[in-house]
Amino acid sequence: WRRLYILLFTWGLMRLALKRVSLIGLLFAIIFIFPVSANEPVDSAVSIDPRLADPILLDKCGVIDYSGNYFIAEGLSSSDSCFTIIASNVTLDCHGNTIEYAESSLGNGLFVKGSYVTINDCVVSQSSKALSNSPALSVDGADFLIVTNSRFATSGESSPAILLDGTQDENNITGNIFITEDSDGILINGIARYNTIESNNFSQIGGDAIRIAI
Numbered sequence: 653w654r655r656l657y658i659l660l661f662t663w664g665l666m667r668l669a670l671k672r673v674s675l676i677g678l679l680f681a682i683i684f685i686f687p688v689s690a691n692e693p694v695d696s697a698v699s700i701d702p703r704l705a706d707p708i709l710l711d712k713c714g715v716i717d718y719s720g721n722y723f724i725a726e727g728l729s730s731s732d733s734c735f736t737i738i739a740s741n742v743t744l745d746c747h748g749n750t751i752e753y754a755e756s757s758l759g760n761g762l763f764v765k766g767s768y769v770t771i772n773d774c775v776v777s778q779s780s781k782a783l784s785n786s787p788a789l790s791v792d793g794a795d796f797l798i799v800t801n802s803r804f805a806t807s808g809e810s811s812p813a814i815l816l817d818g819t820q821d822e823n824n825i826t827g828n829i830f831i832t833e834d835s836d837g838i839l840i841n842g843i844a845r846y847n848t849i850e851s852n853n854f855s856q857i858g859g860d861a862i863r864i865a866i
Contacts, residue, residue: 707745710735713753716742724749729779732759740766746774746802754786754808755779761788761804770798775805782807782833793818793842800824805831812839812859816847824848831855836863 707721713734716722719741728734729752735744744762751774753761761776776788788804791797791814804813813830816823819842830837830852837854840847840863854861 710744713751716744721745723747724751727752729753729755730759731755732757733763734759734761734776736760736763736765737769738765741768742766743770743772744774745772748773748775750775750777752777752779753788754783755781758783758786760786760790762790764789764791764794764797767795767797769794769796770800771802772798772800774802776802777804778806778808778811780807782809784809784811786811787815787839788813790815791817791820791823793820795821795823797823797825800827803829803831806835807833809834812836812863814838816840816842816844818842820844820847822846825850825852827851829853829855830861832857832859834858837861839863839865841865 707723710722710724710728711726713728713730714736716735716737717739719739721743723745725747727750732754734751734753737744751761753759753776761778762771762774771789778786778788786806786808788806788811789799799814806813811832812835813832814825814837816838820840822845824847825838826848832855834857836859837856838849838861844864849862
C-alpha cells in the first residue's frame with residue numbers, strides 16, 4: 653500500500669505540473685499570438701489645455717496670455733488699459749458689448765502684441781475724460797491681425813482709433829466704424845506690408861481717416 657500511495661502522489665504532482673504548463677501556454681497564446689483589436693480604446697496620453705476646448709468668458713479686463721477663443725457677455729470698463737493680448741492665435745468676440753477705457757489714466761482699449769489675433773464685434777470707446785495718447789486699439793508689431801465688424805471711438809488728442817506700430821504684415825481691417833476727434837482713424841507708424849483696409853466707415857473731426865507716418 654505504501655508504494656501505491658507514493659505512485660498516486662507522484663501521478664497527482666505530474667498532472668498538476670502539466671496543468672500549470674498548459675495554463676502558461678494558454679496565457680502566452682492570448683498575450684503574444686492574438687493581436688489587440690483595432691477597435692480597442694487606446695490611451696493616447698495627449699495633454700489638452702482645457703482652456704482651448706470651449707470659448708472662455710472674460711468678466712473683467714486683464715492680460716490674455718494663452719491661445720484660445722474668448723468672449724465678453726457684458727460691458728467692461730478700465731481706469732487705464734482694458735485687454736492686453738500677448739498670446740498668438742487668439743479670438744476675442746465682444747458680441748456687441750462695449751469696452752470703455754482710460755477713465756483716469758492713459759491706456760488702450762485693446763493692446764495686441766501676439767500674431768494671428770482676431771477682434772470681432774467689439775465696441776471700444778474712450779471715456780469722456782478724453783485723455784491724449786490713448787488709442788482704442790494699439791497693435792505692436794503683430795502680423796495676421798483681423799479686425800472686423802467693430803466700432804472704435806476716441807476723443808483725446810493723439811489717440812487714433814487704431815495705431816499700427818512697428819512692422820505690420822498681412823493684417824486685415826474690414827467692415828468697421830471709426831469715430832475720432834483730434835486724431836486719425838488709423839495711424840500706421842512703421843513698416844506696413846500686404847495689409848488690407850477696406851469697407852470701413854470713418855468719421856473724423858480734426859484728423860485723417862488713414863495716415864501713414866514717415
